[in-house]
Amino acid sequence: MAIDSTAPAADDPQGFSEAPHFHGHRERLRNRFREAGADALADYELLELVLFRAIPRRDVKPLAKALLKRFGSFADVVAAPEVRLSEVEGVTATVTTELKLVHAAALRMGRAEIARRPVLSSWTALIDYCRTAMAFSEREQFRVLYLDRKNALLADEVQGEGTVDHTPVYPREVVKRALELSSTAVILVHNHPSGDPTPSRPDILMTQQIVDIARPLGIAVHDHIIVGRDGHASFRALKLIA
Template identity: 50%
Template sequence: MGRKKGPHWHGHRARLRERFRRAGEVALADYELLELLLTYAIPRRDVKPQAKVLLERFGSLAGVLAAPEDELQQVEGIGPSASLLIRLVKELGAASLAGELKGRDLVNSPERVVAFARMKFGAEREEHFAVLYLNAKNELIDVEVMQRGTVDRAVVYPRQVVEGALRRGASGVILLHNHPSGHPDPSPEDRVLTGQVAMALRPLEIRLLDHLIVAQGGHFSFREKGLL
């Protein structure tokens, strides 16, 4: 008698892993990357259907990574282990990019700040507001996620930014927030808040170095546009 064959997806998983080892992410479609990830949380099932449903439901890999765990688990076959693994991948990426900010002049390395902000907040469906506190050399002291809001607003008060900067002995700050709408252009409220924060920091000789808005459609820098 011949050897009993295993499920068809055993060989498929092995081929996915080999393609990834040989050529990295460029060798796989987005659903295949997600499928490969899910194999580590769901070892005894064909997970291609789940990968495709996740991408269809959340729109992109970034959307899947940003999705809340409870919403991920609404997809049939995605349980606590798989949803936690997806969240972990996003947080590892954001932590890695945050680590790359340290020891650098962030005013002259805006692309690194944008990359961190897009990974951390770019595909979120609620507004998040964060502050980067910098020393006199424009190097990172700390990152504070100050507020999480609704689909179109995160309420932040200038005094919160001032207090955070004083506690850390910061010489400068960069404001970050996301636009879940997908469009990074600042709203009138964004412009007003930027002016209020700059005005509140000025008497303390703390510089507002930039206000970055990230979205799936790109980013907007107040500094690059000459608005600071």
């Protein structure tokens, strides 16, 4: 009886087993990355490189494309919640770990970039870090960057996490924590899971409450940044903070 070498293996009903025509693909892709850099690769190819470590003996291109179809971009994939990643056929715990490792590395690098010099002089790095940390979350988060007198980062703390469109924020707790850290300035940050970073009326009122409590105590609110998939909004740039 003839054997069809292109048919899925019995232990791989999805047909992800690496067929002979995929031999050498991984090394070619790695070489292209080494020689031309990440910009020369499409999102699905960059995802393939990440998936190689988690899935050593299968063609991972179908899975990479399935992840992008589900979540939208490389950044969306690595930032997606683990429970949603696991809903994609072919995503194992090992795959999830590799994706979360990439996200954690991006966060660590972003935090280091804003920690090594005054935050206000590295605004682009700050926005990049905030977007990496929060823009792709499915729940609202509210975080505070506490700064010293030289505007260097003292602490980066998530103060609360809520639902898809609301996070409870307690202005007095924000200011109390600033006093505990001897912080003289703060930058407020939260995300809009809808993708639209436009400030809402509650956002504006809450920010003004924090400003009003902090100012008499010598604590400046430099900005309130809202991040989303579609960009970011700065209260100072919008003249919502004097």
